[in-house]
Amino acid sequence: MLGACSNTVQPPQVSGSMSATLHGEAWAASDAYATYAAIGSRHELNVTGRFLEGGQERSRVDITIADVNGPGTYDITNTFPFMVFINSMHVRWNDADYHVPFTSRSNLVAGSVQIVSIDSARVHGTFHATLYRNADPETPDTIAVAGGVFDVGIAR
Numbered sequence: 001m002l003g004a005c006s007n008t009v010q011p012p013q014v015s016g017s018m019s020a021t022l023h024g025e026a027w028a029a030s031d032a033y034a035t036y037a038a039i040g041s042r043h044e045l046n047v048t049g050r051f052l053e054g055g056q057e058r059s060r061v062d063i064t065i066a067d068v069n070g071p072g073t074y075d076i077t078n079t080f081p082f083m084v085f086i087n088s089m090h091v092r093w094n095d096a097d098y099h100v101p102f103t104s105r106s107n108l109v110a111g112s113v114q115i116v117s118i119d120s121a122r123v124h125g126t127f128h129a130t131l132y133r134n135a136d137p138e139t140p141d142t143i144a145v146a147g148g149v150f151d152v153g154i155a156r
Helices: none
Strands: 016-022 025-028 031-039 042-053 056-065 072-075 088-093 100-103 110-118 122-133 142-155
Touching: 016 031, 016 042, 016 056, 016 122, 042 122, 042 142, 056 110, 056 142, 088 122, 088 142
Parallel strands: 031 142
Antiparallel strands: 016 025, 016 142, 031 042, 042 056, 056 088, 072 110, 088 100, 110 122, 122 142
16 A cells, blocks of 8 residues: 655665656656565565656656566556555656645546566566546646556565
């Protein structure tokens, strides 16, 4: 499950890359990493990419897959009403000097994540979605996330 994140949080020290087209613009993470943990009988995968500028986080993409059981396609699920164990995607996009959150916590979300390969050290995949904004009238109603690719180390 995703929560509020501080700009000063240090990522795990693993190598990786993440890129996508966000709202029609090419985007690439300055750092990217994954965590993979057994939670009861589930295996939750979290993949994060952050774009840093001047030492500050300007944008990020977070993906959570609630129960990864190997390569395959995982739908970004309908998360309204909010459920605890969900597949989700969150994009924080910075048009100016503030962060505008986009989240899949809406009943209108469509998208998927394809896990191409996963082992104990790395995960590689693709992603796409249309995410809806929270409540800022100066931002577009949706953000298109297209052509997303990640190849990241899994932090232990």
